[in-house]
Amino acid sequence: MTETGNPIQNVRWLDAEKTVVVVEAAGEIDLHRSAAFQEALLEPLKKHPQRMIVDMTGVSYMDSSGVASLVKLLSRVRRDKINLRLAGLTPRVRNVFEITRLDTVFELYPSLQEAIDS
Amino acid sequence: MEAEYRPVSNFPDSSIKLSIVSTPAHLPVVRATVESVCKLMEFDEPTRGDIVLAVDEALANVIKHAYQGANDKPIEIALRSVGGDKTALKIELRDWGEQAEPAKIKSRDLDDVRPGGLGVHIMARCMNEVNYVHAPDGGTLLTMIKTL
Numbered sequence: 001m002t003e004t005g006n007p008i009q010n011v012r013w014l015d016a017e018k019t020v021v022v023v024e025a026a027g028e029i030d031l032h033r034s035a036a037f038q039e040a041l042l043e044p045l046k047k048h049p050q051r052m053i054v055d056m057t058g059v060s061y062m063d064s065s066g067v068a069s070l071v072k073l074l075s076r077v078r079r080d081k082i083n084l085r086l087a088g089l090t091p092r093v094r095n096v097f098e099i100t101r102l103d104t105v106f107e108l109y110p111s112l113q114e115a116i117d118s
Numbered sequence: 119m120e121a122e123y124r125p126v127s128n129f130p131d132s133s134i135k136l137s138i139v140s141t142p143a144h145l146p147v148v149r150a151t152v153e154s155v156c157k158l159m160e161f162d163e164p165t166r167g168d169i170v171l172a173v174d175e176a177l178a179n180v181i182k183h184a185y186q187g188a189n190d191k192p193i194e195i196a197l198r199s200v201g202g203d204k205t206a207l208k209i210e211l212r213d214w215g216e217q218a219e220p221a222k223i224k225s226r227d228l229d230d231v232r233p234g235g236l237g238v239h240i241m242a243r244c245m246n247e248v249n250y251v252h253a254p255d256g257g258t259l260l261t262m263i264k265t266l
Contacts, residue, residue, distance in 0.1 A: 028146055028149075030142065030145050030146070030149075030174060030178070031142040031145060031178045031181065031182070032142035032143050032145055032146070061149070061170075063171060063174050063175060063178065064175055064178070064236040064237050064240055065178060067233075067236065068233035068236070069233070071231060071232065071233040072233050074231075075232075075233075091164070091167075092167040092171075095164070095167060095168070095171075096171065096240070099239070099240055099243045099244070100228060100236050100239065100240065101228045101229075102231070105231055
């Protein structure tokens with residue numbers, strides 16, 4: 001009944017030079033899964049991308065521990081001068097960002113395509 | 119004047135109770151139950167999301183702070199439709215862990231962008247009432263109310 005799978009379903013690079021990486025998150029990201037989420041988010045940074053897009057289209061639920069993982073990621077990418085974009089937040093997930101006013105801190109895009117094209 | 123009581127036909131005036139241990143693995147089960155109760159009471163979709171989030175944050179705080187990460191400690195959750203001027207969902211969370219001074223449980227400055235410490239703020243924003251009391255036999259009773 002509980003989700004135990006990896007909250008990161010896929011990591012793909014959009015170009016041969018590996019400057020833009022898309023990380024596809026999925027499922028419910030709560031206290032149970034946020035540690036694995038955070039660890040998996042940091043992994044692609046080892047290859048020094050210029051831009052990281054976290055595709056949240058498949059994330060059905062996120063609590064403050066999931067948000068905390070993204071805040072830690074934000075701190076890291078700012079230090080390394082990497083552009084971070086979050087894409088495809090469902091209304092419930094976006095609501096958590098709005099309640100905590102983090103919707104003004106992160107770059108949020110309605111869809112993955114818009115995050116790639118903008 | 120006596121307060122109007124509006125019974126909710128799908129959710130008679132009795133509690134639904136859950137007893138869990140303090141493992142994060144149980145959080146999805148509690149969320150699913152709370153979601154079901156909110157649907158029975160006919161809360162709209164955004165409000166259901168708020169209530170589920172508030173309960174989840176409250177439980178996460180119990181696990182992290184009251185029980186300091188121990189995953190085998192008892193937590194009891196009671197959900198009840200209550201009457202009055204407005205019908206409301208009353209949620210009680212009981213733990214037997216370390217007590218915090220209720221007056222010191224408050225939101226932090228949101229302009230300080232850093233991980234953690236957002237649960238209390240989220241609960242206050244999502245619910246109409248959030249109240250902590252020390253239980254006489256140890257631990258804490260958290261009561262949260264959301265009006266329909």
